[in-house]
Amino acid sequence: MGSEEILDAEMVAHLGDFGLAKILVEGNSLLQQSTSSMGFRGTIGYAPPEYGAGNIVSTNGDIYSYGILVLETVTGKRPTDNRFRQGLSLREYVEQALHGETMDIVDSQLTLELENECETLQDSSYKRKIDCLISLLRLGVSCSHELPLSRMRTTDIVNELHAMRESLLREYRIEDGSYVNPLLLLGSLLLLAAGTLPLQATTACVPRERDALLAFKRGITSDPLGLLTSWKEDDHDCCRWRGVTCSNLTGHVLRLHLNGGYDLDRFELVGLVGEISPQLLHLDHIKHLDLSINSLEGPSGQIPKFLGSMNSLRYLNLSSIPFTGTVPPQLGNLSNLRYLDLSDMEGGVHLTDISWLPRLGSLKFLNLTYIDLSAASDWPYVMNMIPSLSVLSLSFYRLQRANQSLTHFNLTKLEKLDLSMNYFDHPYASCWFWNLTILKFLDLSQNRLYDQLPIALGDMTSLRVLRISNNDLGSMAPNLLRNLCNLEVLDLDESLSGGNMTELFGSLPQCSSSKLSELKMSYNNINGSLPAGLFRQFPNLVTLDMSINLITGPLPVEIGMLDSLTYLNLRGNNLEGVITEEHFVSLKSLKYIDLSDNQLLKIVVDPGWLAPFTLEEARFASCQMGPRFPSLAPVVS
Incomplete structure (x- = not known):
């Protein structure tokens, strides 16, 4: 097997085995290797999910580990950081950012270097460097896909990195003793690491499938990211083309991965423009098709019906393509499909008849976010007929209600349910899903749900993420969440009509080893003082937002023990007393603090105090400051 670079606590690289990595344990003077007593294959955070199921080590597993390494290197964040113990993985964290403020997640040292150079380099040059960083993040996401067959091929990885490196080399002329740009160095090191991955055998592609791919290219009128520049008429081996993965044995195309991107300055898609050619039907063996974040709606604007004839597909991602019209029921013919993402089609796509969905008997992942389902009143019954589902996202578009009564629950594998922003406007307790005790993620925010949460919620002990913000909960039943010991994220923003802080604290998880890392309870008219036990009970807090309440009394010094706390917002309360260095003694991770409007x-x-943290933003408006405050960060009034 190849070598795996693993970063220790000081972000120093060490070598291990990608497929059979050891856990690095820091000794007195050296790093010692140890293996898990349970025989788990791979380093925690870097091992692919299939190893946890007992699968044998593989090249695809190596590629997954390499992908996590790339994401860690560019973001400066480890897959085992506290922020990723709340139902969100490093890969998901990056994937979400690629749909929005991508540069916000890039390691600050890299962005600082680029900002410093911006004064002397052309704007186009600066943009190319930003594009390289974003390309690295996309590469890491593509390598670390949950499904082994959906991961990038080794040769594709090396080709992508070579292209990035050549692009950067054109920006710099390196001479002895001269400055070496860290981004160029980073790309070179990742290329070196990729060279240690086992190369997959290559077999020339099937001519008919090559012709189908060229027909697809002819349907593209614009390619600003250069996704298809390697697709050349005189290159007879399409298996070497960017985004194409073939079978090593037969040469058949198994995977076509051509996702585009966003222009963050203009808030628009930057990707392929054109239409999806029906010639793709000649890819008889394709299992993975990702055309997301492109403008491939074509003249008709409709989702092509012929996609329903690509019977070998297991993975289909058409998200963020601005289609219009209705989702074709022909997609119900894809009986092998495990992953279907039709989210964020903001052109106005609707589904009136969803009776075809249960024909997807192997479906595990379904995302219909932004699809208009207002006419599908039977949606709970239909979803209940897909027992294989583990992830279901139906947010942001006018589901009428969730208070149907199901006599039998088939969704015994469902772990993630996102129904946010649908405006159900009925009591919490009447919802159909409270018996889904295996759920790990539940988002009901912004749904106009009202009355108290049902007692059944207390039995959902697998929950890691619970978001019920912007509803009308009224009050929290005593002890309701006490046994939710796996809870990592609790978002109650704008959901309570009041309550005493001490009583609310008693309703939160009361476990010997709490995992809670994000607690949000802003805009709730909560009164009383902050109990010191809050900070002892939840020592792993990363985010704490209790802003815009009626909280009184002093801020307990115990808050200074929260060494993982990154975001603290207590603005708009009636806090009093004195805050000293003791309140900050161990807050080494703190980046944002807002204590404003506590007069x-x-x-x-x-003034000479050396803070254990480096703030990015501090807000102290209306607080009494003095006599002279040390310079900690840009202070915003």
């Missing part, structure tokens, strides 16, 4: 709160720290 009786006084902050007194020594």
Whole structure:
């Protein structure tokens, strides 16, 4: 097997085995290797999910580990960081950012270097470097896909990295003793690491399938990202083309991965423009088709019906293509499909008849976010007929209600349910899903749900993420969440009509080893003082937002023990007393703090005090400051 670069606590690289990696344990003077007593294959955070199921080690497993390494290197965040213990993986964290503010997640040292160079380099040159960073993130996401067959091929990885490196080399002329750009160095190191991956055998592609791919290219009128530049008429081996993965044995195309991107300055898609050619039907063996984040709606604007004839597909991602019209029921013919993402089609796609969905008997992942399902009143019954589902996202578009009564629950494998922003407008307790005790992720935010949460919620002990913000909960039943010991994220923003802080604390998880890392309870008219036990009970907090409430009294010094706390927002309360260095003693991770609009709160720290953190933003408006506050960050009034 190849070598795996693993970064230790100081972000220093060490070598291990991709497929059979050891856990690195820090000894007194050296790093010692140890293996898991359970025989688990791979380093925690880097091992692919299939190893946990007992699968044998493979090249695809190596590629997964390499992908995580790429994401870690560009973001500066480890897959085992506290922020990724709340139902969100490093890969998901990056994937979400690629749909929005991508540069916000890039390691600050890299972005600082680029900003410094921006004063002397052309704007186009600066943009090319940003594009390289984003391309690296996309590569890492593509390599670390949950499904082994959906991961990038080794040769594709090396080709992509070579292209990035050549692009950067054109920007710099390196001479002895001269400055070496860290982004160029980063790309070169990742290319070196990719060279240690086992190369898959190559077999020339099937001519008919090559012709089908060229027909697809002829339907493209614009390619600003250069996704198809390697697709050349005189190159007879399409298996070497970017985004194409073939069988090593037969040469058949198994995977076509051509996702585009976003222009963050203009908030628009930047990807392929054109239409999806029906010649793709000649890819008889294709299992994975990802055309997401492109403008491939074509003249008709409709999702092509012929996609329903690509019977070998297991993975289909058409998200963020601005289609219009209705989702064709022909997609119900894809009986092998395991993953279907039709989300974020903001052109106005609707589904009136969803009776074809249960024909997808192997479906595990279904995302219909932004699809208009307002006419599908029977949606709970239909979803209940797909027992293989583990992830179901139906957010952001006018589901009428969720208070249907199901006599039998087939969704015994469902772990993630996102029904946010649908405006159900009925009591919490009447919802159909409270018996799904295996759920790990539940998002009901912005649904106009009202009355108290049902007692059945207390039995959903597998929950890691619970978001019920912007509803009308009224009050929290005593002890309701006490046994939710796996809960990592609790979002109750704008959901309570009041309550006492001490009583609410008693309703939160009361476990010997709490995993809670994000607690949000803003805009709730909560009164009383913050109990010191709150910070002892939840020592792993990364995000704490109790802003815009009626909280009184002093801020307990125990808050200073939260060494993982990154975001603290207590603005708009009635806090009083004095805050000193003791309140910050172990807050080494703190990046954002807002204590503004607490007029009786006084902050007194020594001007020469060296803070254990480096703030990115601090807000202290209306607080009493003095006599002189040390320079910690850009202070926003």
